[in-house]
Amino acid sequence: MTLDIKLFEILLLEDEPADAHLVRISLRDARVHCRLHHVLDGREGVDFLHRKPPYQDAPRPDLILLDLNMPRMNGREFLAAxxxxxxxxDIPVVVLTTSEVERDVEASFKNGASGYITKPVDIEQFTAAIAQLSDYWFVLTRLPRENK
Structure with missing residues (x-):
């Protein structure tokens, strides 16, 4: 008998390679059964969601992790789009950014963000934040599943 475990699909929009690497390691350490797809900015994120080349085989994400400060199309523009x-x-978007500015928090929620996390500077705190995020979204919360 084979268990068919559906991996959660996470799309990460992050232009800083070190932060993207930390998210990947934190998800692995938290034992989140997921596939992490990483793009560098909002334009690539839109292309991923629209399955434009080179993302024509991209899955629909169960969750989007979004940095606000990126080149070309920033996170605010991506979220609004x-x-x-x-x-x-209906795809949940959690802002994961260094900004602690109140107007960024307010604007993110006003534009439909499902959550807002300020990236901790300490690596252990960052890993703990990702573990808590994954517990909430993939253990406690029921997400709609596509049958495609």
Whole structure:
């Protein structure tokens, strides 16, 4: 008998390689059964969600982790763009950023973010934050599943 475990699909929009690496390691250490897809900015994120080359085989993410401060299309613009699209607006987006500015928090929630996490500077705190995030989204919360 084979167990068919569906991996959670996470899309990470992050332009800093070190932060992306920390997210990957933190998810692994938290034993989250997921596939992490990483893009560098909002334009690549939109292309991923629309399955434009080179992302034509991209899965629909169960969760998006979004940095606000990226080149080309920043996280604020990305969030507004996908929440305006009926086909994408139900994907939960958690902002994962260095910004502690209150107007960024308010704007993120106003534009449809499901959560807002300020990246801890300490690596252990960062890992703990990702573990708590994954517990909430993949253990406690029931997400809609696509049957495609």
């Amino acid at each position: 996908i929440k305006a699209e009926e086909a994408l607006c």
